[in-house]
Amino acid sequence: MKISVQAEPFDLGVEMAGFGIGREDVGAVVSFTGIVRDDTGAMEALELEHYPGMTERAIAKIVGEAIERWKLADVIVIHRHGRLGVGEQIMMVATAARHRVAAFEAAEFLMDYLKSRAPFWKKEHGPEGTAWVAAKDEDEDALKRW
Template structure:
């Protein structure tokens, strides 16, 4: 498994081509690419703040949970921080498993957890000012589906 938190852009095509190669027990690879979306129509950039140290730790914990739960052959998470323009790639997830159901489910699990358990904060900056993106109740609700094992283990 690999986790990368970086300001620089990443090459989605090259990452996908490299991922899951050479494994004889891999029958399914699922990849997801997150892109900066401009909801207001007036966004100049999105600024992503994170908590260096905790970010890598939190994502690694989430990926390790997915690896174990779906017996993944491999998993990859890349998440950017800093200033990004609309249309730029912000993050990607890849999962490799024997069968597609595991690869799809694990990718969705990773996305759901990254949304509300990885310490990133998005700010939309436009000509009219800057606004922090508020967390959505439905993002928290999405974790219920996975019965939130990480939340329990963090609840010490």
């Protein structure tokens, strides 16, 4: 298991190299990479703040739940903080499980959690200044299926 909250960019190829490979208990690996997108057409950057230690503990708790619920063999969660430009990688989730359904469901569960419950505070920067990003109903609704 790897959990990292970091300012630095990550290399998806490096992170995924060998993930789940060579294990007799893994039949599926799923990965997802989130990219900073501009929904308004005017965003210059997205800034993420967090409390070191608290954020990692919160993510570790939900990763532990996913491991137990879907019997995962391994998990990677990387989430960036700081100022990120549009088009930059913001996070990744990878899950390794015996079966593909478990790997997909666990990855979706983790992504939904990271989007709506992980303790990050987001601020959009644009030509008109900055604005905090409010929680979205659709993100909250996504959690209801779990």
